[in-house]
Amino acid sequence: MNNTTAKKITSTEQLQELFRQAQAKKTPVSLYRKGQPGGIALDFSEWNAIEAFDIDNLMVIVPPGILLKELNAIAAAKGLRFIPADTPAYENLSIGEWAYQGCPNPSAWKYGAGKHFLLGGNYVLPNGDTTPVGGSCIKNVTGYDFTRYLTGGYADLAAGVRYIIKLMPQPACRKRYDITVPALANAIELINYLHSRPVPPAWLFWVDETVGSRLFRQTHQGQRVLFELDGNQAEVIDYAKEVDAYLAAANSRPAAEPATIPALSGLEANTDIFWLLDELKVPYTAMDTFAANTVKTISETGIAGGLFGQLADGKIHLCLNCKKEASKTVIAALQAEACKLGGAVSGKYNRLYGPQMCSPLTALELAFKQRIDPQQIFNQGVVSQ
Structure with a gap:
């Protein structure tokens, strides 16, 4: 039994006070992740009222709890759209979850990475301090890009409480x-x-x-x-x-039975089949080789599985007919294969399931984390080893 306490949060001040008390009592706090026994699980679902809508400048300011499909519906009524939510793929994520997962964007081939639609916002650090990042126009993000640093996929550095989102017109x-x-x-x-x-x-x-x-x-x-x-x-x-x-x-x-992009945001919660999204990036010209080696790798383990994703811009997702505990050998092999073929890995698998990542930025991230989270309360101990 997990025995975490769900705490609904609807304001920055409420979250600041909760973090400060948690630091004093060394109480674990989790957000968008499975928490520790005896800890607090933050719930932003009721923090969902749009703060400001600037049609002339194609911009909206939103709190973390609004769902992407809700935001896109409101934007559509004004003749606009939020590009990362313009397909059903991630429509059931909240804007906070979307940012936490690294701003995935199924429409990246034409419109660019999802992070370009996040202009800035406000974050609450685990010590209770707040920090603004970015701004309401592109020129405000020159210099150190702290928005992307705090929004790096599964970074667990701070909790986003306000997001400045770029919109675009609906196509004719x-x-x-x-x-x-x-x-x-x-x-x-x-x-x-x-x-x-x-x-x-x-x-x-x-x-x-x-x-x-x-x-x-x-x-x-x-x-x-x-x-x-x-x-x-x-x-x-x-x-x-x-x-x-x-x-x-x-x-x-x-296709015999027409469909559209399926909702992907709930797949990874499945406990019987292991879905891994947004981990592998492989040049599409090398996908024949990667797919053939994937089939060979998973067949050698006796696990069935397959590949899917945004093939044109190389973002490949994985499905394995096993529980996540049995996936480590396969994932390690596919990570190595992707890099061998000129691709890359996002590091998501290592962050969520271990082992600990080791990269030139790891030491910097850990030092920053120690400064802003002295008791190591925020999303700590939730990684499955």
């Missing part, structure tokens, strides 16, 4: 595709074609046959590729004609 036209192709090589050929166009799709999502059957709960054959074109009407119509001609000549067909 969208056209979505949902196709299947026989092999990964065909999907890579499609991406090569799309890369050759002046403007990329808004997003592209790929799943292999194994993962497709789980995510879409349909009988799945072949590799599945979903993508969307967006922009002004004439632009999208002309682009779609070219894409349609390419797909007609290629070995592709419409």
Whole structure:
């Protein structure tokens, strides 16, 4: 039994006082993570009222508890959108969880990394102090980028309480595709074609046959590729004609049961199947080799599994038919393989499940953590070793 106490927080001052008392009593405090027995689990879900909406400057200021889908619905009513929430993938995350997870963005191919939509905000440090970071315009983030430092995925350095979010106008036209192709090589050929166009799709999502059957709960054959074109009407119509001609000549067909990007934010809570998102980054040109080696690696362990993700910009997710405790050998091998092929790993797996990361920034992070969290109360001891 965990025996943590849930504490609803609805103001900065309330959180400051809680942190100060927790430091004095050495009480563990957790946020967006499983906490320690006898500790406090912070709940920001009721801290969700928009603070300010600046339509002229395409900006909104929000607290940590508002859900991405709620924010996007409010923005849409004003003719705007929050790009990282413009697909269902992370719509059930709160803005605080989204920032804590490193600002994932399924539309990064066209619109850039999710962190570019977080201009700044306010954080409460575990010692009870507050700090503003960034600002309401891009020029305010010159110099040391403290916003990204505190928002680094699963950094556990501070609790975000106010976020300045960049919005964009709704597109005049969208056209979505949902196709299947026989092999990964065909999907890579499609991406090569799309890369050759002046403007990329808004997003592209790929799943292999194994993962497709789980995510879409349909009988799945072949590799599945979903993508969307967006922009002004004439632009999208002309682009779609070219894409349609390419797909007609290629070995592709419409999916038997159309779908869209599935909600990904709840997958990692599954205790029977191990899902790992936002850990592996592999150049799409090397994905044939990486996928083949992945199949070999997991088959040698007797574990079934598959790959999926934002193939065009190399962000690859993993599904293993096992509990997380059995995943360590496979993950270590895939991390090494990704780096060997010119890719990278985010470090998320090591932060959440161990072993302790060791990088040039580790010493800096630990020193900073010791200064702002002298009793080591915040999200400590929650990593599964």
